[in-house]
Amino acid sequence: MLNRGIEPVFYESDYNRFYEDAVVDAAKLVDFRPDLVYFCTSSQNLRGFPRLMASPDEIEADIRRELSPFRQAWEAICNTIPACTIIQNNFEPWPWRTLGNLEGGCAWGVSSFVNRLNAALGDECRSNPRLKIVDAHGLAADLGMQRWFSPAQWFSYKMAQTPEAAAYLANGVSALIAAVYGRSKKCLVLDLDNTLWGGVIGDDGLDRIQLGRETALAEAYTAFQLYCKGLRERGILLAVCSKNDEQNARLGFKHPDSVLRVEDFSSFRANWSPKNENIEAIARELNIGLDSLVFADDNPAERALVRSQLPQVAVPELGQDVSCFARILDEAGYFEPSALSSEDLERSQQYTENAVRRQAEGAFQNYGEYLASLEMEAEIQPFSPVYLDRIAQLTNKTNQFNLTTRRYTRAELEDFAARDECVTLYGRLSDRFGDNGLVTVVMGFIEGSAVEIDLWLMSCRVLKRDMELAMLDKLVETALERGAKKLVGRYIRSAKNDMVAEHYRNLGFRCVSSSPDGSETLWELALDELHYRPRSRYIKDHALGPRSSAGKN
Amino acid sequence: MPLAPEAVLERIRPIFRDVLDLPSFDVMPSDNASTVEGWDSLAHINLVTNIEQEFGIRFALGELAELKNVGEMIDLILKKLAQRP
Numbered sequence: 001m002l003n004r005g006i007e008p009v010f011y012e013s014d015y016n017r018f019y020e021d022a023v024v025d026a027a028k029l030v031d032f033r034p035d036l037v038y039f040c041t042s043s044q045n046l047r048g049f050p051r052l053m054a055s056p057d058e059i060e061a062d063i064r065r066e067l068s069p070f071r072q073a074w075e076a077i078c079n080t081i082p083a084c085t086i087i088q089n090n091f092e093p094w095p096w097r098t099l100g101n102l103e104g105g106c107a108w109g110v111s112s113f114v115n116r117l118n119a120a121l122g123d124e125c126r127s128n129p130r131l132k133i134v135d136a137h138g139l140a141a142d143l144g145m146q147r148w149f150s151p152a153q154w155f156s157y158k159m160a161q162t163p164e165a166a167a168y169l170a171n172g173v174s175a176l177i178a179a180v181y182g183r184s185k186k187c188l189v190l191d192l193d194n195t196l197w198g199g200v201i202g203d204d205g206l207d208r209i210q211l212g213r214e215t216a217l218a219e220a221y222t223a224f225q226l227y228c229k230g231l232r233e234r235g236i237l238l239a240v241c242s243k244n245d246e247q248n249a250r251l252g253f254k255h256p257d258s259v260l261r262v263e264d265f266s267s268f269r270a271n272w273s274p275k276n277e278n279i280e281a282i283a284r285e286l287n288i289g290l291d292s293l294v295f296a297d298d299n300p301a302e303r304a305l306v307r308s309q310l311p312q313v314a315v316p317e318l319g320q321d322v323s324c325f326a327r328i329l330d331e332a333g334y335f336e337p338s339a340l341s342s343e344d345l346e347r348s349q350q351y352t353e354n355a356v357r358r359q360a361e362g363a364f365q366n367y368g369e370y371l372a373s374l375e376m377e378a379e380i381q382p383f384s385p386v387y388l389d390r391i392a393q394l395t396n397k398t399n400q401f402n403l404t405t406r407r408y409t410r411a412e413l414e415d416f417a418a419r420d421e422c423v424t425l426y427g428r429l430s431d432r433f434g435d436n437g438l439v440t441v442v443m444g445f446i447e448g449s450a451v452e453i454d455l456w457l458m459s460c461r462v463l464k465r466d467m468e469l470a471m472l473d474k475l476v477e478t479a480l481e482r483g484a485k486k487l488v489g490r491y492i493r494s495a496k497n498d499m500v501a502e503h504y505r506n507l508g509f510r511c512v513s514s515s516p517d518g519s520e521t522l523w524e525l526a527l528d529e530l531h532y533r534p535r536s537r538y539i540k541d542h543a544l545g546p547r548s549s550a551g552k553n
Numbered sequence: 554m555p556l557a558p559e560a561v562l563e564r565i566r567p568i569f570r571d572v573l574d575l576p577s578f579d580v581m582p583s584d585n586a587s588t589v590e591g592w593d594s595l596a597h598i599n600l601v602t603n604i605e606q607e608f609g610i611r612f613a614l615g616e617l618a619e620l621k622n623v624g625e626m627i628d629l630i631l632k633k634l635a636q637r638p
Contacts, residue, residue, distance in 0.1 A: 152614045153602075157594070163602045 016045075016461060022073035024367055025464070030080050037077055038087040039070060042136075043094055043114055047434055050108040052234055059107055063120050071124070074131060086131045090118040092140035096327050098230045100336035101176045175333030185314060185334040186288050187237040188228065189279055191297035192249055192270070196228070196260065197221050198322070201252040202244055207385040212257030213437040214390040220323045225259035227326040232264050236335050237286060239267040241278045241295070246270045256386065257435075275302050276309035294334045296325065371466060371538035374431040378467065378539045380474040383417035383424040383443075390438045391426055394459060399496040402457040403489065403503060413443075421446045423478050427471055429462050429539070436462055442471050449485040451475070456489070456503070470536035472507055479527060486526050493519040507535070555635060558582075561627045565604055572599045582624030608634060 001008050011032040013021040018039055021029055029037075048066060050059045074086050094110045103109035118137050125133045148165040161169055178184060193200045198210025198217050210218040211225075232238050238260070242249050249270030253262045262268065267285045269278040275297070283290050290312040297303055298320050307315045316328050329335075383391055392410035399405065408416075416422045427440040440458040444451045453475075458467060479487060489504040491497075504523035505511065513522045562582065569580040573591045586592040592600075604626075605611055610633040620626050 152612070153598075155614055156617075157598050159598065163599075 014460060014463075017463075019069045019073055020464060023076045024370060026076060026080055029077075034081060034084055036085045036087060037081075038089075038134075039073065040089060041070075041091070043091045046091065046114075046117075047432075049110055049113055052108060054108045056107065059113070059116070062113070063117055066117060067120055067124070074124075074128065078128075078130060084130070086128075087134055088121065088131060089134040089136040090121045092136045096227070096330040098227065098330070099234070100179070100330075100333055101172060102337050102339070171331075171333060175336040176338070178333075179336040179338035184336045184338075185236075185294045186292040187239055187266070187282070187286060187294070188231060188329075188335070189239045189241045189282060189293055189295045189313075190228065191299065191302065192240060192242040192244060192252060194298045194320070195296060195318075195322075195325075196225060197252055197255070197258070202248045206251055206255055207388065209252060209255060211255050212390075213435060214393065217322070218257070222257060222259060224322050224325050227329075229259050229264065231335055232260075234337065237266040237288075238264055239282045239286070239293075240265050240270060241275055241282065241297075242270045243272055243275070244270040274305065274309075276306050279306060279310060279313060294329070294332075296329065298322075368538065374465070374538070376429060376431045376465065376539045378430075378470050378541055379428040380425055380470060380541055383413065383426055385414070387426055387438055388414055388417075391441055394438065394441055395455065395457065398457040398459060399494065400460055400499055401463065402494070402497050403453070403500055404455060404492045405494045405497060406455060408455075416443060423451055423475070423482065425471060425474055425478070427458075427467060427474075429465065429467055431465075440467055440471055442475055444475070444479075444487075446482055446484060447488075449483070450488050451479045451482070451484045451486075452488045453490065456500075466536055466538055468503070468507070470539040470541060473534040473536050474541070476525075476527060476532055480529050480532075484527060486524050489523040489525070491521045491523070556631060558624075558627050558631065561608075561630050562623075564607060565623075565627070565630075568600060568603045568607060572596055572603060580623055582627060583622055585622040604630070610634065610637070 011029065011034060013029070018041075022037075046066060048062050050062050054062070070088060074088070077084055077086055091114045094114060097103040097109070097111060099106065099109045103111035106112065114137070121133055125131050148161060150159070150162050153159040153162060159166075175184075190196055193202075198221050199208055201209055211221050212218045213222065228238060240249065246268075249268070250262055252258065253260060267282045269282060271278070275295075279293060279295060280290070283293060290310055293312075294314045294316065295303070295306050296316065296318055297306075298318060300320075303315050303317070306313055314332070314334055316332055316334075318325055318328055388410050392408070392413055395413065396407050413424075417424050423442075423444045423446065425442045426438055427442075428438045429436045429440075436459075439462045441455055442453065442457075443455040444453040446452075456468075456471075458471075475487065487509070489509055491501060491504065493501065501521075504521075504525075507525070509523035509525045511521055512524050514520070562580075566578075566580055569589075570576055570578050573589065573596055575591070578589075580589070586597065601612060601617065608630055610630065612629070612633075616629060617626070620629065
């Protein structure tokens with residue numbers, strides 16, 4: 001911008017809160033009086049890809065649903081901020097193509113969907129003079145085209161692809177031809193430890209393996225499981241081949257964040273025999289040739305063994321970085337479909353019967369309607385070992401929505417969870433856009449007839465979702481069960497937690513004392529079983545994960 | 554240290570053998586497309602792209618058209634290597 005002679009002053013909305021900041025709670029943005037508003041999004045933020053075999057109407061509905069929040073946000077800005085130009089980037093290509101070349105030929109592929117979304121954005125742009133599109137799709141392709149196309153080679157030799165691109169194209173064509181002749185692979189054989197989850201289930205246990213959304217590594221393993229699940233849903237068989245006790249191996253799929261379930265695997269071999277023997281057994285069990293198998297394992301020694309003993313089995317050089325696994329499998333084109341069969345269709349229909357189609361169109365009349373549309377579900381439970389890492393992480397990094405800013409180690413939190421005089425609660429929140437993960441922690445000590453709240457903190461990514469009301473309901477319920485007559489809350493001011501200064505007042509607590517400078521306030525809520533009415537209206541309390549196994553309750 | 558023309562010749566010889574499928578061929582600085590069997594337009598593209606890759610350089614449009622033989626190509630490669638940051 002400075003190079004172009006423009007010196008901007010910025011207002012930045014919080015992460016992933018464009019809708020709230022533009023539509024629901026726009027005062028700050030309106031006060032700023034922006035000349036331009038840029039909506040910076042990515043294909044990674046898309047949630048509702050069409051299901052396999054979706055009808056044209058369903059796809060249209062999916063497109064409307066994805067664009068609906070943006071449309072509402074544009075409209076709100078047009079109405080509240082005069083003469084403001086709106087810039088919206090379109091969606092870049094998805095980084096891999098589960099359906100191979102079929103992505104270009106079927107209406108429900110991710111590539112087609114992204115293209116159609118972008119076409120719809122283009123339509124919007126043509127009918128709304130204040131809306132400008134940044135062509136992120138084209139910019140992303142530019143980077144690829146620098147490797148795909150060389151103008152000098154075109155002018156000199158009429159080569160429309162660089163040699164590198166020609167080889168890549170040839171690989172795509174040969175995958176398609178192999179598919180036409182039924183030579184595509186039919187089954188993906190997967191290792192478990194450090195392939196489908198981070199860590200070693202036998203050593204680390206269910207609590208410590210990396211899966212879910214709490215760390216970058218955990219998120220990458222979950223994404224790879226999603227990729228495998230996508231293959232499964234379109235008819236590719238999955239098998240497990242792992243050096244593990246069978247019981248431990250199965251345990252890993254009970255992790256609350258495991259996308260794959262034991263039932264997703266058509267063959268499950270977890271034992272201590274050499275992997276080549278297990279892979280031969282898998283081929284026999286599934287009654288398919290060894291040349292229909294692809295073996296995915298992070299361990300180079302296992303890959304080398306299988307490659308040397310079973311040359312018919314495809315063994316991609318996966319490396320050890322899980323974030324690359326899907327791309328490596330995808331680029332090899334092993335599972336290229338030439339078309340989806342009727343069996344695939346049936347499977348996909350079963351899948352749809354289970355899936356609930358959701359619509360969220362049109363503007364909301366009020367904030368409650370918006371909250372209702374989010375279809376939020378919470379899991380609020382006492383601390384459980386599987387979540388202690390995340391609870392410790394959240395406790396130690398949360399600054400804004402944090403009433404006391406007390407920091408505790410994982411070991412201390414584990415100790416609280418096991419103590420009788422402690423009330424511990426964590427909250428996970430999911431909505432129709434996905435799982436926000438574990439986002440809030442409340443912990444208190446029972447002192448006589450009171451529960452003294454020691455920790456109350458929440459991640460800012462779920463602000464204004466009424467999650468604190470759901471936590472209060474559960475805290476009151478737990479306190480009453482333990483015979484408590486009142487809740488005692490404390491606010492200790494820090495450099496960053498002004499936003500919760502009135503937290504307890506908003507929840508109906510009474511201020512009972514305040515330090516002279518107001519930096520510390522004490523609050524009480526009398527509990528009366530007969531008169532307490534649950535406050536949370538929009539969040540369904542739903543135990544998604546394991547009930548507490550923390551040794552008490 | 555800058556490469557000597559002989560060192561460049563040593564590095565392009567295997568490329569010529571491979572592309573032209575002549576296992577014992579030693580390309581000489583005086584050679585050009587008319588003196589070497591099989592050096593046709595397709596082989597030329599392969600030679601150029603392989604040489605670009607080997608030295609991490611790019612020939613600009615038209616640069617190659619003026620060259621009379623392999624010796625001049627070696628000089629151009631050396632010039633490009635010297636210009637590299």
